[in-house]
Amino acid sequence: MTDQGRTGKPWWIAYEYLAMFLGLGALALICLGWLPFAMILYPLLPRRLGQPCGRFMISGGFRVYLSILSFFCACRFELSELDQLRDEGPLILAANHPSLLDAVMIVSRLPNAVCVMKAALMDNILFGAAARLARYIRNNAPLEMILNAREELASGAQLVIFPEGTRTSDFPIDSCSPSTGLIAGRTSIPVQTLLIEFSTPYLGKAWPLFRRPILPLHCTIRLGRRFSAPGNVEAFTRELEAYFRSELKITAQGLSTAAFVA
Numbered sequence: 001m002t003d004q005g006r007t008g009k010p011w012w013i014a015y016e017y018l019a020m021f022l023g024l025g026a027l028a029l030i031c032l033g034w035l036p037f038a039m040i041l042y043p044l045l046p047r048r049l050g051q052p053c054g055r056f057m058i059s060g061g062f063r064v065y066l067s068i069l070s071f072f073c074a075c076r077f078e079l080s081e082l083d084q085l086r087d088e089g090p091l092i093l094a095a096n097h098p099s100l101l102d103a104v105m106i107v108s109r110l111p112n113a114v115c116v117m118k119a120a121l122m123d124n125i126l127f128g129a130a131a132r133l134a135r136y137i138r139n140n141a142p143l144e145m146i147l148n149a150r151e152e153l154a155s156g157a158q159l160v161i162f163p164e165g166t167r168t169s170d171f172p173i174d175s176c177s178p179s180t181g182l183i184a185g186r187t188s189i190p191v192q193t194l195l196i197e198f199s200t201p202y203l204g205k206a207w208p209l210f211r212r213p214i215l216p217l218h219c220t221i222r223l224g225r226r227f228s229a230p231g232n233v234e235a236f237t238r239e240l241e242a243y244f245r246s247e248l249k250i251t252a253q254g255l256s257t258a259a260f261v262a
Contacts, residue, residue: 016212019073024209027066029128030061038129047135054134055111062108074216081223082109085192090153092187094180095194095221096173096244097162100203104198105221106160114152116145116161118177139165142179149183163240167205172248176241181233191240193224195247196214 034057041050041121045148069075085091086109093113107113115131119140122131137159139149161183163176163242184191199218206221230236 008221010260012215013212015074016215019193019215020210020212023069023073023075023213025177026128027065030065031130033128034061035129037052038133042129042133045052045133051135052112054130055113058130058134059107059109059111059113062104065104066108069116075217076216077105078218078220079105082106082194082221084223085158086110088157088158090187090189091158091164092153092184092189093158093160093194094163094191095160095163096196096248097167098171098196098198098201098204099207099219101168101219102162103160105196106194106218107176109146110158110160112157112158113160116149116159118166138178142182146183146186150187153183153189161191163237163244168201169205171201172228173241173244176237176244178233180240181230181236184227184236185231185233190229191227193227193240193243195222195224195244196220197222197248214228 007173031153038054038057041053044050045053066075066077066079070077082105082258083094093106093110095106103115103218107115114136115135116137116139117131119126119138122136122138137152139143139145153159163180164174165177165179166174168174180191183189197220198204199212202213202217203209225243227236227240
């Protein structure tokens, strides 16, 4: 039976609910399993040991999680283009942000990635200890964020940042903040864009956590244009936003329609 033929069938709807609870439960169990170790290791290990350990465990845990979603939950991930970046050294990875799964997908393929995260997530009981051990960066203090990002990039890390600042509410992309350009300008590190596309806006801003997914779920990350470090941050921010709009406009209508299905 085709994907379209299954959609709307009572047995398939039941499976979508089961997949939703399995997926959310698996993520919670993975995070809770690492939580006590991250809490203990953060104060005990020096930064030079704790940081790579934390990032390795997050990347590996997310890879296991995506494998569970692929095997049991009819999710299809096309992330192989990210593998090209693994050995490229420091980069600023600027991605659009349609879903809560975005950082999970990126970090699963890039073990030395460091995320710029909301302060609320850094303090979250499930994610906070692991994020602190990995030395992820809070986004609530702009100057501190830029200085920490510069330090991480200087050490060879790849910085993951969402220029929108939060998940997209007005597809294809919301207005971009100048943070990406400020960091690139201060560090002279190029900005590699990542184009994230979903078959439906699952776990997007308008998709409640316990609303069932529309399966199968197709998730793709493509490598986009690589921008040189800017001299004019304001002009760069406008150019970056325009680029995302141009590249993502084809899928925007489908996502907006799918948000009202099921």
